[in-house]
Amino acid sequence: MSRLKISNVLGESSLTGPVFSDDYKPLALMPSTKVLKIGGQSIMDRGKAAVFPILKDIVVLKEKHNLLLGCGGGTRARHIYTIASDLELPTGILAHLGGYVPRQNARMLQMLLADHGGIFILYDDFEKLPLYFKLGCIPIMTGMPPFGYWEKPTENGRIPQNRTDAGVFLTAEALGCKRAYFVKDENGLYTDDPKKNKNTKHIPRISAQELIQMDLPDLIVERVVLDHMVRAKFCHEIQIINGLDPLMLTRALDGEDVGTIIYKG
């Protein structure tokens, strides 16, 4: 009578705190989907030199995999955050405003992939993903999660904590995917920002807990992604790859551990 247990627990519960159950076995909705993040500053802001080769790979890879693309923001989002911070606006307002840029980027990718089945989707279209995949489409959406005005205030700053890395990670988690893929302009994670520090070392594989403990001054993914991963039911790995290296995306989707893997330990 385990079912009744859950019902009874909730019937009396205030639901204001955690609810536990040993027999809850959540279903992975579409675990074979490959959720890819296309970087904003790292890829989109480089224009065709970076974007076209990646799209060429995506068109080929789409024949083998169900791909869902989530877009990053980039320099326009940074400009929005700069002006909004100057005006001392709340984090939730920044989160909403920052959402416009990745949506533009998603629309650009849709236009470029339209002839190959690229379709722009909104949060509300998420439940139609099975149809899009059945039709051989490449759904493309903003990487930003829909938190917007409801994003929690950030400590010691006002840049929203959950941005496009977090959104793409949570998309993969919602679909029950084991791994999410982040296409950026570096070979993965380093001990410091390789664009600024030449003596930095590449980290091919590391656990989220270790990374949280190392407390690096900078990271290639949003910190909150590590927190989400530690608590996640499905998405227990992210792979960060260099999209400027044409073979990397294909190798990653073929299951090769190129770039950096961050895993839930």
Next chain:
Amino acid sequence: MSENKFETDDGRTHIKSYLMKESLVNRQTIAKTASQDEFAILPHVVMVSVGGQSIFDRGKSAIQPLVDEIAKAKQSQIPMVVGVGGGTRTRHTVSIALDLGIPLGGVAQLVGAMEEANAVFLNALLAKHGSIVMQREHFWELPLYLKGGMLPIIISVPPFHFWEPPPEEGIVPSHGSDFGLFAHAEVLGMKKVIFIKDEDGLYTADPKKHSNAEFIPHIYLDELLDQFPEECILDHQLFHTWKTSRHVEQVQIVNGLKPGMFTAALQGEPVGTIIERRPA
């Protein structure tokens, strides 16, 4: 920031700003966006939450007197925004969904519907007094409604949907209606949130289950977090978020089954429980 030239020296096209080329993960970079103050968008508005299970599920005998009180309070010219919880149907939704093995994001996608249904209920009762259900897309119409003397009723659950972050503990979404209304108040720079429930306020334990639970008329946020009751009348997530918030100064919990309590709270009287963020 006056020079609007793009910078392209590293293969990327940048707009000049102090966040240009920066990693937004770097703590020093994030700290550049901090400041002592924060702009308050609608500081004089009071957020009011009507309990789902505590008020709504009791039906007419609890709802009608409270609706009359809200209608009367509206004439006081203190601008307010109202939200409603989902109550027992939300609990039922979650229990069936968990039994079916619906994953967390799917559960979060489902629950907001019951809160929205209660908002429509409340609106039907208050419409003749000028209430209006405010959909999320109409976020920026709030000043219009308030200037027009209307009573906006908002959807309490935040729009996290499939993207609900995994909870720190347990298996159900941690961002419910209490958090949603708090976050809504905070982003708009409101100072006060009133929760209308079926208890006089906060107790050291759930007074429905523990007859020896002690009433807490006033407490500071950090004190509450230090000795957090096992079952609390409000979402744990609300208090967690409050720690880093900048606007909400006071959360007041009143008993909506006792006539006059809500009005007294709206007018600033120390009824029920007052939780305050400790003055800086």
